[in-house]
Amino acid sequence: AQKVTQAQTEISVVEKEDVTLDCVYETRDTTYYLFWYKQPPSGELVFLIRRNSFDEQNEISGRYSWNFQKSTSSFNFTITASQVVDSAVYFCALRGYGNNRLAFGKGNQVVVIP
Amino acid sequence: DTEVTQTPKHLVMGMTNKKSLKCEQHMGHRAMYWYKQKAKKPPELMFVYSYEKLSINESVPSRFSPECPNSSLLNLHLHALQPEDSALYLCASSQDLAETQYFGPGTRLLVL
Numbered sequence: 001a002q003k004v005t006q007a008q009t010e011i012s013v014v015e016k017e018d019v020t021l022d023c024v025y026e027t028r029d030t031t032y033y034l035f036w037y038k039q040p041p042s043g044e045l046v047f048l049i050r051r052n053s054f055d056e057q058n059e060i061s062g063r064y065s066w067n068f069q070k071s072t073s074s075f076n077f078t079i080t081a082s083q084v085v086d087s088a089v090y091f092c093a094l095r096g097y098g099n100n101r102l103a104f105g106k107g108n109q110v111v112v113i114p
Numbered sequence: 115d116t117e118v119t120q121t122p123k124h125l126v127m128g129m130t131n132k133k134s135l136k137c138e139q140h141m142g143h144r145a146m147y148w149y150k151q152k153a154k155k156p157p158e159l160m161f162v163y164s165y166e167k168l169s170i171n172e173s174v175p176s177r178f179s180p181e182c183p184n185s186s187l188l189n190l191h192l193h194a195l196q197p198e199d200s201a202l203y204l205c206a207s208s209q210d211l212a213e214t215q216y217f218g219p220g221t222r223l224l225v226l
Contacts (some may be wrong), residue, residue, distance in 0.1 A: 035214070043202050045157070045217035091156055100170060100211045102157035 002027045004094050006105035013082050021077045021108045023092030029053075031097035034075045036069065039107070040088040048090075051075060082112045088101050117141070118218035120205050126224045129195060135221045137188040137205030143171075146188040147206040147215060148180060157204055163188060164211050195225045 003026040013019045025034065029088040036048040049059060051068050059066045063080045079086050127133050137146065137168045145164045149157035163182040165190035171180075177199075179191040189206055202222050206215040 037217070042219060043222065045202075045204065045206075047214060047216055050214050053154040090157075098163060101159055102215065105155055107154075 002103040004105035009110040012102045012111045019079050023075045029096035033095045035093040037091045074103045087112045120218040124222045126222045135190040139207040145211045147207045149204040151202040164213035197225050200225045
């Protein structure tokens, strides 16, 4: 079974503050893939990152950074110096090797207040 | 270019209507997906096509009928829908079943 938990449902921050979104996952697979998607109010899910289970390097892309820790089964996402355009729902997702289904978390609604 | 297009953007239909949702990608992807998303919920997988063949049907009611006419197109035919079928319908594609899924903008469906 695969499960993704995103505990914080709605997070409000003032513009330029940092915000961290927690993602905790459960899987019996030794090889698996983790994803983050952004869903702005327009509805489209925008792919942000994919991380393979055997690659624990953290990643930074502009104001976005990801912290993958297998020891705690977590794949957290930080937005630095948030902007109003970051307001969206962010989904963490998991897919096990050989499994064609993405298991989504419930999503984090991020509201950036100008 | 990671673009998946969907038409129409919005659709309002009565419970006796027949309509179709369309999805297109020109990335050479061989897997395509339909998801249903209710408000404040994550997407739920409905169907998966791989190399134009239905690979997964997540026990979706027969009033939803998918079709994959070629490797670039995916349709979802709707007939005799219920008001609870109102949702955002998302299409996605991936290089193959093991690769990252890229989503379209969705069709917002309202069933009256």
